[in-house]
Amino acid sequence: MPATAALDRVTARCAAVMRGVAGVVAAAAALLALAPPVEAGVLVPVVAGLLCWSVFFLWAGWTRGLLPQVVVFEVLITSALCVFQRDLVAGTLIGDSASWVGGLVTMTIVVINLTWRAGPAVPAGLVVVAAHLIGSGAFAVAGIHVLQVVATALLMSLLRKGAADADAELAAARDAEEKATVERERRRDERAQNSRMHGSVLATLMMIGAGGIGATSPMLRETAARHLADLDRMSEGGGTGPDHVPLHDRLAAGAARSGLVVHTRLVPVSVPWEVGEAFLEAVAEALANVLRHANVTTATVTLTEDDGLVAVEVRDRGMGFDVAGVPDHRYGLRVSILARMEMVGGRGVVESGPQGTRVTLRWTR
Numbered sequence: 001m002p003a004t005a006a007l008d009r010v011t012a013r014c015a016a017v018m019r020g021v022a023g024v025v026a027a028a029a030a031l032l033a034l035a036p037p038v039e040a041g042v043l044v045p046v047v048a049g050l051l052c053w054s055v056f057f058l059w060a061g062w063t064r065g066l067l068p069q070v071v072v073f074e075v076l077i078t079s080a081l082c083v084f085q086r087d088l089v090a091g092t093l094i095g096d097s098a099s100w101v102g103g104l105v106t107m108t109i110v111v112i113n114l115t116w117r118a119g120p121a122v123p124a125g126l127v128v129v130a131a132h133l134i135g136s137g138a139f140a141v142a143g144i145h146v147l148q149v150v151a152t153a154l155l156m157s158l159l160r161k162g163a164a165d166a167d168a169e170l171a172a173a174r175d176a177e178e179k180a181t182v183e184r185e186r187r188r189d190e191r192a193q194n195s196r197m198h199g200s201v202l203a204t205l206m207m208i209g210a211g212g213i214g215a216t217s218p219m220l221r222e223t224a225a226r227h228l229a230d231l232d233r234m235s236e237g238g239g240t241g242p243d244h245v246p247l248h249d250r251l252a253a254g255a256a257r258s259g260l261v262v263h264t265r266l267v268p269v270s271v272p273w274e275v276g277e278a279f280l281e282a283v284a285e286a287l288a289n290v291l292r293h294a295n296v297t298t299a300t301v302t303l304t305e306d307d308g309l310v311a312v313e314v315r316d317r318g319m320g321f322d323v324a325g326v327p328d329h330r331y332g333l334r335v336s337i338l339a340r341m342e343m344v345g346g347r348g349v350v351e352s353g354p355q356g357t358r359v360t361l362r363w364t365r
Contacts, residue, residue: 003166007159009065015114016061019074022107023054029100035090042087053077066115075124078108079131086135094136105132105145113152117160125149245276248303251312254280255301258287266303269310275363278344279312285336286314286359294318294357308365317356337361 027047034043053073060070085101086094093099108128113121129145132138248266255262271279283301290299296318304311326333333350337359341348346363 001164001167002170003163004160007163011114011156012061012065015066015111016058019061019107019111020054020058022103023050023057026100026104027051027054029103030088033090033093033100038088038090046081046088050077050081066111068116071112071115071124074108074111075128078104078128082128082131082135084135085132094138101135102132102141105129106148109145109148110152113149113156118153118157121156122149122153125153243273244270245273247271247276247279247310247312250276250280251283251301251303254284255287258284258299259291260287261298262287263298263300264302266301267305269303269305271310271363272344275310275344275346278340278346279310279361279363282337282340282348282359282361283312283314285333285340289333290314290316290318290357293321310363310365312361314359314361315356320352320354320357323350323352 027050030043030047030050034040057070057074060066081088081101082105085099089099089101105128109125112124112128115121116124126146126149129142129149132145133142247269251266252264255264287299287301290296294316296316299314299316302311302313302315323333337350338348341361341363344363346361348362349360351358351360
């Protein structure tokens with residue numbers, strides 16, 4: 001609960017500082033108001049002890065937070081000063097809320113409520129009020145202190161409720177974000193699987209229909225076996241292959257299965273398995289589009305690497321098309337090429353015109 005924890009941390013430090021300063025002020029006021037029947041031999045050791053306790057209280061509250069035992073000792077010390085205030089406060093100031101003991105009572109009430117919830121804080125505050133009443137007999141001042149206990153407890157209850165409400169909102173937002181993340185990942189996996197289906201299995205069926213692969217050819221059996229293995233891997237949860245694969249070999253094999261005459265210029269490059277799959281599927285889709293739509297039988301595939309930038313270019317001299325005019329429902333260009341590269345942190349660019357079409361795929365190590 002970050003909001004509640006932050007509130008507790010801030011209130012503990014505020015309480016420590018206020019109580020530390022109040023202790024120093026009370027000690028100075030006690031010494032300045034020293035007058036009969038108060039004896040210096042009694043007052044000075046008490047003031048010295050009060051100063052030591054105030055310094056310790058400030059250090060403990062600032063560095064470690066106000067632990068319950070520290071607040072309990074604060075209640076006991078202040079109560080003891082209240083009970084014996086006739087030996088510590090000049091007679092004319094006994095029972096005066098402005099006396100140094102009265103000031104400590106008010107600060108202790110505040111410290112209790114800043115540190116504890118209302119359940120234990122109110123009874124502890126009333127203990128201090130009762131001790132002051134016993135030592136002074138001033139019922140009017142006791143009434144003021146009771147109001148301080150109630151008002152401070154009410155204020156802190158409202159603040160803590162606000163922090164709890166903020167924590168509930170934050171928790172709800174985290175839950176919503178986690179659900180959204182899960183849904184995004186689910187859709188990402190679904191898009192990846194659809195892209196693989198479209199860029200490989202369906203592309204092969206299209207090449208068979210176009211006569212690019214004979215129904216009884218060994219290449220068809222090899223391609224079908226590879227696609228079945230890929231489907232098995234997808235059905236088992238999308239397991240991956242080896243860490244790195246030779247991209248040039250993958251692209252050469254994919255070009256040979258495309259049903260086109262593909263001229264290749266491929267430098268040796270190894271990439272992570274998932275990146276290699278993305279390149280292979282995007283190139284397969286680009287070549288399938290050439291076979292389906294470009295009205296040519298040849299294409300060029302180039303693979304280069306320069307300073308960690310891996311680039312693949314698929315080019316043809318076909319009739320071209322209007323890239324901006326491709327309908328959204330056309331799955332191949334939008335998902336199997338562009339989105340597939342984006343899934344692995346790469347990007348793709350499609351350029352087309354009367355001189356042909358160029359698909360550029362890039363990924364940086």
